[in-house]
Amino acid sequence: MALKFVTSRCKGCGICAYFCPKKVLTVTELNKAAIAEGKENDCISCGQCEMRCPDYAIFVEREAK
Amino acid sequence: MKEALVEKYFRKGHLPHLWCPGCGNGTVLGAIVTAIDNLKLDKNDVALISGIGCSSRSSGYVDFNTANTVHGRALPIATGLKMARPDMNVVVASGDGDCSAIGGNHLIHAARRNIDLTLVVFNNSIYGMTGGQYSPLTPPGFKATTAPYLTIEPMFDILELARAAGATFTARATSYHVPLLTSLIEKGIAHKGFSIIEAVTGCPTNFGRQNKIAAPALMMAWQRDHGVMKAKWDKMTPEEREGKFPIGLLSERNDVTEYTKAYDEIIKRAQGAEA
Ligand SMILES: Cc1ncc(C[n+]2csc(CCOP(=O)(O)OP(=O)(O)O)c2C)c(N)n1
């Protein structure tokens, strides 16, 4: 699993970070979503960020089985 | 929304869209696209017709048969399309102002005819595009540029209005409840008759700022905390319902003739069949 950020589309609204159940995400000083420090391995691929992002700027890449 | 769907359905070069940071319109459009993909419809068999407003911009971003039309008039234009091409899956995107104020009359008559259109109301409780005037769906007690001392008018329940006028499928979800919203839009498109799905969504810029809830995530959290699934809602007392609203499939009936089907009979009669 990996998170993919399309930074050029992200508007830094913070919706993804607010609802992430594992507090994996943060909005940086540059107003872009990113993985918070120390949370690199915490994502559970629940897809909530991808599902609500109004700008289609964050995706959960699922490994093809 | 899944990345593959952006690739498959969005017009290249049109993203980022022009909606404000945290505007719920992008999330609602994502649910419409996901619903269409789940139904495995061919892009060419789908039309997305919108009126005028921020939410109505949605038709410009996606690669279906689309038209961004006239304020309040998305339903009449969609009606014309459906009459000419009854085989087309016609989805209508309209703001709360677009379809309940200037377009309110068209809404009740489209519902009355039970024509097979799927109307998605982007209800952000405000006129977003023109700077925050209140709409017939703004609740009392909120600020708007046209109500600096708070709104005093009761609001429509647009689903009750549409159901009373004849809509045969009424449902509500929010931009927080994305899987529910997606599945209701899917069911609405599959339903043969007039379907209306109210998507409660946030306008952080022109509703939020005036009403001191400008953080987009807090607007979504409000939707999470105030939308109640119908099964639970049905068991609640009037006191418990205060300030809350029901979500889910609220009404559906399949015993009313759909308009283009009825019109087929007119064509047959006009061509000389026995009346
Ligand atoms: C005939 C006509 N009257 C008024 C307007 C100005 N106008 C443009 S959008 C709009 C209201 C938009 O509000 P809503 O439908 O709720 O959509 P939103 O922008 O909130 O998505 C108005 C009054 C117009 N474009 N055309």
Ligand code: SF4
């Ligand atoms: S929800 Fe989307 S646009 Fe908003 S901060 Fe997260 S990735 Fe960026």
Ligand code: SF4
């Ligand atoms: S997929 Fe879930 S856990 Fe992972 S970052 Fe997104 S919201 Fe957080």
Ligand code: SF4
């Ligand atoms: S003004 Fe409101 S509805 Fe329009 S794009 Fe901005 S947040 Fe969205």
